[in-house]
Amino acid sequence: MSVPVLVSKIIDVATAHANALGIGNPSMVEMRAGWILSRVSVEMVRWPRVNETYTVATWIESFNRHFSERDFSFSDNEGNILGYARTVWMVMGVDTHENVGLGHFSLPQAMISGEGVPIPKQQRHRQILPADTPADSIPSGAVLADYPAARYRFKYCDLDSYRHVNTVRYVDLLLNQFSLEDFDRTAVSRLELSFLREARYGMTVDILRRDRPADERGEEGALVSSISLADSEDSTPILYARIFRQERN
Numbered sequence: 001m002s003v004p005v006l007v008s009k010i011i012d013v014a015t016a017h018a019n020a021l022g023i024g025n026p027s028m029v030e031m032r033a034g035w036i037l038s039r040v041s042v043e044m045v046r047w048p049r050v051n052e053t054y055t056v057a058t059w060i061e062s063f064n065r066h067f068s069e070r071d072f073s074f075s076d077n078e079g080n081i082l083g084y085a086r087t088v089w090m091v092m093g094v095d096t097h098e099n100v101g102l103g104h105f106s107l108p109q110a111m112i113s114g115e116g117v118p119i120p121k122q123q124r125h126r127q128i129l130p131a132d133t134p135a136d137s138i139p140s141g142a143v144l145a146d147y148p149a150a151r152y153r154f155k156y157c158d159l160d161s162y163r164h165v166n167t168v169r170y171v172d173l174l175l176n177q178f179s180l181e182d183f184d185r186t187a188v189s190r191l192e193l194s195f196l197r198e199a200r201y202g203m204t205v206d207i208l209r210r211d212r213p214a215d216e217r218g219e220e221g222a223l224v225s226s227i228s229l230a231d232s233e234d235s236t237p238i239l240y241a242r243i244f245r246q247e248r249n
Contacts, residue, residue, distance in 0.1 A: 001048040003188050004171045006074075007040065010085055011167065013056045014070055023105050031104065032094040037087060037167050038067060043119040043190040043244075044074070044083030053077045059113045065101050066090065071117045084117035094162065097198060122192050125240035128208040128228040143226075145208040150177065151232060153204040164198040174227055174241050177209055186223060186245035194240045197231075204232040222246055 018024035018035060025034040048054040054076055061069040072085040093100045127142040130149055138144070152173060160166040170193065199205060210226045223245045229238040 003042075003175060003191060004168045006042065006044075006047070007171050007191075008168050009056060010040070010042070010072055010087065011037070013058050013072070014087065014089070017058050017070075021107075021111060023107060028091065028104075031100070033091050033100050034094060034162065035089050036092045036162065037193075038090050038195055039086070039088040039122060040167070040191070040193040041086040041119065041122050042083065043085075044188075046082055047187075048074070048076075048082060054082060059115065060107075060111055061086075061113060061116055063102065063105075063107055063112050065103050066099065068102060071115070073117065084119045086117060086119065086121065092162070097162075097164070119190075122194060122242075125192075125194055125228075125242070126226065127237070128210050128226060130206075130208065143210055145210050147177075147209040147211070150207040151204060152207060154199055154201060156201065159201055164200050167193070170229075170239060170241075173207070173229075174243065177207060177227060178225075182245070185248060187248055188243060189222065189246045190242075190244035192240075192242040196237045196239060199229070199231075199238050205229045205238055206232050206235075 015024060015035070019026060028034055054074060057073045057075070059071055061071050063069075068089045070087045070089060072087070074082040074084070076082055090099050091102055092098065127139065128145050129138060129142050131145045131147075133144060154165050154169075158165050158169040171191070175188075206229070208228050208230070212224055212226070225243045225245070227241045227243065229241075230236060231238060
């Protein structure tokens, strides 16, 4: 299974579960609001294969006035774990495009499991600057890209019903920063997405990438690519991502 398809399944299953609990988008039509993703972390032992039956389970880990944490597990037909996902959701006003909070929900405590998944939470994402940034103008904690910058302008097919860029289209764009040879040699084992600001139709973004071994997580042989998307006009960060790849056998 491809990474974009799995991310799409996460969104579909989360939507179906929220609707079944009576806290989905249909329950917010009158207030003109709906759920959107704030963060996603996916870590897979292996990916579902062609024609393989697999199961997706989801539950609410936590719920407060501003955000909800929803977790996922993926398993094969024998119940063996294929991987896990952590997600953070917020409710956005369709007209204002601002966080309207979760105070309008009355969610029984029995619906909140409090149980997490055994994969790391996202670490702090570091600002990535163009490789030619002068040394005396690099902010503390920032790093330089070690790949040439790319540029992309969002088009009609990149949008969702909120008229901002669809999560799966972000995943497509991120993975397209790698070559076919990269994926012949390595496979994605973990994906992290952190959304900072909406991207809309016609916006042009600069894509900066920095590759380093994933020593901080102790994964021998893993490669980690940190990628940032920023508004080309004012350099405002749109999204930070990290993609971990393992060498194929």
